[in-house]
Amino acid sequence: MDIGVITEILNLQVLLFMAGGVLIGIGFGSIPGLNTPMALAVVLPLTYGMGTIAAISTLLAVYCGGISGGLISAILLRMPGTAAAVVTTFDGYPMAQKGQAMRALGLGVISSFVGGMFSAIILMFLTPVLADVALGFGPWEFFGATALSLSMMSTLVRGDMVKGFIACALGMLIGTIGTDPIDGLVRFTFGQYQLAGGVKMVVMIIATFALSEVFSSTGKSLKPIEKSSVDLGYKDFFKVFKELKGQVGNLLRSSAIGTAIGILPGLAGSTASLMAYSTAQKFVKDPEGFGEGHPSGIVAPESANNAVSGGAMIPMLALGIPGSSPVALIMGAFMVHGVQIGPLMLTQSPEMIQTIFLALIVANILMLIFQTGLLRAYARVILVAKAILLPILVVFCVVGAFISNNSMFDVGLLIGFGAVAYILERNKFHLAPYLMGFVLGGYVELFYRRTVIYYESLSNAYFQFSAGSVMMTIAVLVPAFSIVNRVPAVKRWKAEKKQQRVDRRVAK
Numbered sequence: 001m002d003i004g005v006i007t008e009i010l011n012l013q014v015l016l017f018m019a020g021g022v023l024i025g026i027g028f029g030s031i032p033g034l035n036t037p038m039a040l041a042v043v044l045p046l047t048y049g050m051g052t053i054a055a056i057s058t059l060l061a062v063y064c065g066g067i068s069g070g071l072i073s074a075i076l077l078r079m080p081g082t083a084a085a086v087v088t089t090f091d092g093y094p095m096a097q098k099g100q101a102m103r104a105l106g107l108g109v110i111s112s113f114v115g116g117m118f119s120a121i122i123l124m125f126l127t128p129v130l131a132d133v134a135l136g137f138g139p140w141e142f143f144g145a146t147a148l149s150l151s152m153m154s155t156l157v158r159g160d161m162v163k164g165f166i167a168c169a170l171g172m173l174i175g176t177i178g179t180d181p182i183d184g185l186v187r188f189t190f191g192q193y194q195l196a197g198g199v200k201m202v203v204m205i206i207a208t209f210a211l212s213e214v215f216s217s218t219g220k221s222l223k224p225i226e227k228s229s230v231d232l233g234y235k236d237f238f239k240v241f242k243e244l245k246g247q248v249g250n251l252l253r254s255s256a257i258g259t260a261i262g263i264l265p266g267l268a269g270s271t272a273s274l275m276a277y278s279t280a281q282k283f284v285k286d287p288e289g290f291g292e293g294h295p296s297g298i299v300a301p302e303s304a305n306n307a308v309s310g311g312a313m314i315p316m317l318a319l320g321i322p323g324s325s326p327v328a329l330i331m332g333a334f335m336v337h338g339v340q341i342g343p344l345m346l347t348q349s350p351e352m353i354q355t356i357f358l359a360l361i362v363a364n365i366l367m368l369i370f371q372t373g374l375l376r377a378y379a380r381v382i383l384v385a386k387a388i389l390l391p392i393l394v395v396f397c398v399v400g401a402f403i404s405n406n407s408m409f410d411v412g413l414l415i416g417f418g419a420v421a422y423i424l425e426r427n428k429f430h431l432a433p434y435l436m437g438f439v440l441g442g443y444v445e446l447f448y449r450r451t452v453i454y455y456e457s458l459s460n461a462y463f464q465f466s467a468g469s470v471m472m473t474i475a476v477l478v479p480a481f482s483i484v485n486r487v488p489a490v491k492r493w494k495a496e497k498k499q500q501r502v503d504r505r506v507a508k
Contacts, residue, residue: 025065262311
């Protein structure tokens with residue numbers, strides 16, 4: 001490590017810039033309707049007058065803060081600030097509703113830190129090797145990864161697996177509205193030109209998790225949670241460290257999944273968190289607890305989506321290809337400062353690669369410090385009476401939907417899709433596969449069609465026996481094994497029903 005790089009990044013002025021960047025990122029990440037690319041776009045012009053190392057370090061701090069910030073509103077309000085934080089709501093929100101907000105936030109923050117540090121270390125040592133792996137992935141491998149994610153999510157939801165696949169298919173169907181990704185034709189807009197660009201992701205996320213919660217709460221008791229039943233002390237927060245001793249395998253596995261997904265250009269943190277969550281559910285002793293506040297259901301997605309930060313840098317550094325939209329903005333900052341991105345960077349500008357390594361580590365440490373320091377303030381949101389909180393949430397929902405495109409049409413979509421999510425939930429359809437079907441459905445279609453174009457058929461692609469073939473095989477076997485495992489339970493249920501009928505006849 002170059003001493004000059006270390007000295008410059010640890011300079012007080014640069015550290016202050018990075019601290020400000022982390023806080024801005026956390027703010028944008030935690031507010032539904034705002035996101036990490038927005039935060040980077042706002043800060044990017046402010047870095048033009050900085051030195052190259054200071055500018056890149058500041059933007060990386062915004063990036064790390066933005067990814068982690070999404071967990072705050074996801075856990076406390078069931079309003080994920082980012083798409084990657086959607087999966088965190090599955091167990092984070094139920095845990096907070098049980099009065100364990102500090103525990104849930106603590107698990108999320110520390111897991112975020114571990115995932116970010118894991119990916120930074122991997123980035124430091126394995127960039128050239130992992131870049132070669134990413135270069136070997138084609139449309140078939142990408143299709144296999146996205147299909148496997150949706151298959152696992154739809155299969156492993158609690159309750160009716162058939163309803164899980166129906167909800168996933170409905171989400172994918174909504175994702176087809178707008179412009180065809182291959183031919184560029186507009187479809188399923190029903191004459192509404194506003195739908196030419198498709199349904200905005202921020203509108204769908206807010207409608208599914210936030211507005212549907214408002215609808216569900218209408219008519220229920222809106223009393224606040226008793227303060228005595230809510231843990232707001234740091235004494236309880238530090239107990240999380242003991243709890244995480246049993247989560248070491250989950251942390252490392254999920255961080256590895258997040259780093260691997262981050263390496264693949266085009267796949268986002270939502271894919272990583274979903275795959276990590278589904279995988280964690282298969283390794284725990286009590287998978288039935290998922291969806292009700294299981295700690296592994298918070299640790300897995302948060303460590304995975306933060307590990308994407310380092311993984312997404314690898315294709316940028318080694319190949320000149322941004323791994324995600326936020327990284328594309330950071331790549332733009334390199335270009336503004338005259339730094340050449342790509343294979344030559346590894347030999348011609350090693351100090352810039354060292355800058356990224358060290359800046360990611362410092363940014364994650366600052367993120368941990370600020371998130372931990374503000375936890376108690378965040379957790380107090382849970383004490384606000386819903387009669388006060390829900391109207392405020394509605395305002396945030398409407399504003400978040402409106403600013404996504406400065407259009408009242410999106411506000412109408414918000415209300416419509418909020419009602420759809422409410423109806424689905426009332427009829428025991430899980431919202432997780434529904435929303436993830438929407439988020440990943442576009443990728444599934446795009447990579448499927450590219451695969452068919454390149455290989456001429458799926459069978460030709462499958463018998464290439466690549467990583468894509470392995471993932472597609474698992475995607476089919478997971479629901480098949482689940483069906484086989486449920487057969488004895490179904491037989492027992494039928495036997496119980498039959499016995500109940502016999503008992504009723506005897507009683508008569």
